[in-house]
Amino acid sequence: MSSTGSAIKAMKPATLTHENAIEITGMNKWFGSFHVLRDIDLTVKRGERVVICGPSGSGKSTLIRCINRLEEHQKGSIIVDGTELTADVKKIDEIRRDVGMVFQHFNLFPHLTILENLTLAPIWVKKMPKKDAEEIAMHYLTRVKIPEQANKFPGQLSGGQQQRVAIARSLCMSPKIMLFDEPTSALDPEMVKEVLDTMVTLAHEGMTMICVTHEMGFARQVASRVIFMDQGQIVEVNTPDEFFKNPQHDRTKLFLSQILH
């Protein structure tokens, strides 16, 4: 790896061209006849950090998976940075290039080394020269504090390390928006903090983020807004301070009393 960092300097800062990063209006989704998402209206502004919480089965994961079309919505519209999600595969790919996603179970590619995991999409999707892709990969691996693991395989890393690799893998595509789907739920308790720290740093740098998480400390620290979902609907939206201090809806109160012992 050259130390000039030319590839990093050449990276275009990923900025959203529209004031509204994500605009969801009247969105509905069904799994078969089961109505998972009901009349979702949600606008996320550029640079906003939104935390979504709610009981399991409330549709929060499905909601963020609709944003990069891992799930297809059947009614309403989703506009990501000015581009509406339709069946148009080209537009879907375009949006996926700009929207990074971190999964509960990391979903690293087990047959590739850490470095290959990070460089794969830049090389094949962005057609970046291998050398530049590796330089950028090492840059992000250093940022998530595990550059020394570059040549190992995912199976040789701890859960927390794997999740940090997954975050770095997304960042290598210089996404404009990051989606986190319960990124700490599958981790051992001792490893939660290292992943949250990485996410906090990202938030402080102004990344537009939507996080499905039950880490209320994280929500307090970085969220611009907290969204509470139940039975496929958005039940309450508020600033973290108000949300935790002064929940309005009965369902929110019950939920908070259950998780904040």
Add this chain to the structure above:
Amino acid sequence: MTDAISPSGAFVRSTVIGEQRPPHRVSGPVLWIRENLFSSLLNSVLTLVFVASVLWVLPGLIRFMFITPVWVAESSKDCSADLLKHPVGACWGFVNAHLGYLFYGQYPAVERWRVDIFYALEALGLIWILAPKAPFKPAGLVFFFLIFPIAGFILLSGMTSIGLATVQTHYWGGFLVTIVISTVGIVASLPIGVLLALGRRSKMPISRLVCVIMIEFVRGVPLITVLFMANVMFPLFVPEGWRPDSLLRVLVGVGFFSAAYMAEAVRGGLQAIPRGQYEAAQALGLGYWQMMIKIILPQALKIVIPNIVNNFIGLFKDTTLVAIVGIFDFLRTIQASLSDPNWRSAEMPLAAYLFAAFIYFIFCYGMARYSLSMERRLQTGNRH
């Protein structure tokens, strides 16, 4: 200071327990034999039965094959116990005398160097792509999948413009035909099988339907039927002069037949890949083919290496069925040699078929061993 439990039951460790060696156990060959061969009554009985049967069969077989055989012979007379007045083993002289026929069929003797070059090219290609440490792997792949087939075809069937006399395929025979059919079958079945498997799992109904019909139809009929269709039925529907070469028809039949089985093996691997792998690839913006080629297939194929190699081995042995439609494969040339009037004798088939078994075994066992070593080499941890 020592660790002590206070009267209240609280405990704080102040010493570190160092790493210790495990306690010694009795070891040695006697223990190994007792633990592995005579650990229970059933195990002891099995051991004794096995040893007894080996002692019963092996000495005779070794004597027959290696101690008393006739290595060089002019005709069956040289192998006859009655004429030699002493017991004789395998008549390897028979195999020796027919070696040319067994490996080249009726390929004209003066042109057999072309077959030798073909064998050499194939061996080179196989070593190039299969040896883990061979250099220039991409070039090796181009060589084996592109240059070798074309060069091999020109070499074997001839090209008058460059001075290679045409040799029609009905002169090909013996091991040459076995190798040609199994190589074409193996090389064609993997890509076609992968495409069929992907098609079967595709969301597009038409391509799914076509693949399902193709796979289920082929799996529903015996290979012999496919061969008959290719060689007997097909020409009836096609005008004279449009009929492709009989060996070519068989090659196409065998290719599709093994592809259908390959498709099912690959599909098993595809099903074992967690959905998260697809989603991660999609979320990164990879297209369908990028996702399949870079993420899904390498993992899926790795899982089903044993099944794939099992199919290859099956295919290699199934090539013997082409004899039914009049193509002289290795086994058929052995049978044909046995009807040579100079070599008629009751014991001759024993040596001949032992030799056939030996050749088939070397190749099949070789494939099995290679697949095992490849599985071990690709073991990078399967955690997702």
